[in-house]
Amino acid sequence: MRAALYIRVSTEEQSKEGYSLAAQKEKCSKFIESQPDWDLVKIYADPGVSAKDLKRPGVQQMLEDIKKGFFDVIVVYRLDRLVRRVLDLHNLLDDFEKNNVKFKSVTEVFDTTTAMGKFFITIVGAMAEWERDNLSERVSMGMEQIVREGKWKGGEVGYGHMWDRNDKVFVVVEEEAKYIQMMYQWSIEGDGDITIAHKLNEMGITTRQGNWWTNTAVGRILRNPKNYGTSKRGVRTHKQDSFLVDDVYPPIVSKETYDESMRVRKNRFRFSGRNVKNDFIYSGVLACSRCGSTFKGNRTTAPKTGTEYKFYVCNNRPEKKCDCPSISEKLVEDKFIPNLRQAIDDLSNVDIDLDDGNREIEEQKQFVSKELQKIKERRKKWQYAWANEAISDEDFSDRTAEESRKEKHYLSVLDKLERNKGESLPASSVVEVKKLIDNWKILNDQEKKQLLRSLVNRIVVDIDKSRQIDDRLKIKEIIFN
Structure with missing residues (x-):
């Protein structure tokens, strides 16, 4: 029987005993060797990747190979190495069954050829999902408490504020705050996000990263309650509404100014998002x-x-x-x-789709698609080399991480090209x-x-x-x- 391995570690598990790629590979390989007439034909690996969904390079390659009939059984060290969500588990088992592929876990006893075996593996999968959600809930509760205490939860502090590492408090960035106040004033006077962005750009004012302003960036700032001192935090684990915590940030504008800006925005977008405050037809255009x-x-x-x-x-x-x-x-x-x-x-x-601009975009998309295909092929090469011990575990992890970084970049470029295509009417x-x-x-x-x-x-x-x-x-x- 042709056997394939799937092994995975998430970033925080890289150093844990028994969860390293090498350890999983060794134990799964020995298990296959112990089975009569089983031959290892391929290894799929996802180093440093979470099992929150099936959008993992190793899993996607495995699913492609399943349809091509490359192997008869997939072996994992533990079920949670492959999947953590019950829905994903059901989808995988369905794919396995359609293509006559069996599933085996080295450390757990599963038999997917019987109804009882399928029921048991579903229960175990539900427990794995519960464990993941429980962890997410604890993290969310911890983050919520950090916000309520007015502490920095990490990440990027929004435009207009900075985190004072010495005094452990948020402080106002006066130069940025001045421009935020201008944005609210223009908003209350009836200017839309696009108009405000153009005004800032015409004045030579850029974002904190040195980029020109866009209507999206302006709208995000105007809607952010931190500008009047309140922090907004969503508890997504419980699917609850976001909650507000007062007095977290030093205010840049008053609550009254913020509310008035939101009222004007609401009225402006009442009709196709394009309502206006005056009868100057061509103003701002x-x-x-x-x-x-x-x-x-x-x-x-x-x-x-x-x-x-x-x-x-x-x-x-x-x-x-x-x-x-x-x-x-x-x-x-x-x-x-x-x-x-x-x-x-x-x-x-x-023919709008054949204009020069879109033709150039299509050429760029073809280039990016070719680069993504090259990444996919290099991944296969690294997996093959690592499986045959031609490269070390560390080298394999580094190369895989580099390919993931490149893939993320090119996918982002591809998304932008898709959004820019066909800007003509x-x-x-x-x-x-x-x-x-x-x-x-x-x-x-x-x-x-x-x-x-x-x-x-x-x-x-x-x-x-x-x-x-x-x-x-x-x-x-x-x-x-």
Whole structure:
């Protein structure tokens, strides 16, 4: 009978007696040698990997080989080396049965060929899951108590605060706190996360890691209750709601400011997440081609007629950082709709999936996929070399850890490429947008602004005062969300 081994150690078990890879390999190999007509054909190993699920390189390779009929029985030192969740156990046993593969544990008596044996192994699997959940519960309770005592539970301290190792307390980072206060003020005034991120970036302000701000990063900060002094902690083991612990962090803003910001955010997202506070249709969307800043809406009243007019000014103009002239909303409206209609027509007449940007993304994805395949093949080589004692246990663990690190990196890159693909407006949306443009004139200013922000990220413009008034505005680019 062809036998295969599966061995595993989690990080904290690496040094425990009897749980090392070498120890498991030795005992399982001797067990196979003691069985008549059994031959060891392959070894699968997952060094430094938890058994919380089946997403482990060794297990996945084993499952692939099971379907190919590479072996007849899988041998483990103990059941919990292979699996700790009852559902995973049932799934594995089902795969074993479908492919006529038996399961044997060196230190436990299991017989998966009988109903009683399957029942017994399920009970043992349930006990293993209970042991894991019990440990998780104790850890969670300990973390909860740390939070309630206002102590640092480790990890990254959020933007605006730092952990004082000498005094063992959280302290405010004044420079970061100043920008957090600005974020809340802008939020209360009606600015969305994207607008706030653009403002920070235009001011040259970066995150703690030196990255440019994104709407996600801004939203995460604004929603964090630590900014008014409260810590939030979830007890996921019990599937309970998160609890709040007061007076953990020194406050950066008041509770009233935080609550007002959350109220404005809630109102803003009531309609498609794009509600607005004023009737300046193009505020925050109109962008200057000269300096890159956005335009801000303003009003003026004709002295003779008393008629009110709306116009837009580059945000860098008041500080004399830009010389772009102001522009009336009527002129923007007259120019924008024809340009938008043309842009939509252009998009509907091209194969969006074959544009240069997506072609480049596909090429990058192919490269990353090839690198992931190389990692998979190298893993097989290390496993084979280690199984035949061509490399030491330590060398095998180091090489496997390095491959895991590379795999994690490339999987992250692949995920980003997937999310970046097809950023152009989808064809299904083009039809809906055309319908909305046809009804543009009957919408009020609030509805127009909601529609515009749901569709467009930037309208890049320039103004040439040397031309006639009707021809001064040049829409250079429309950037869709």
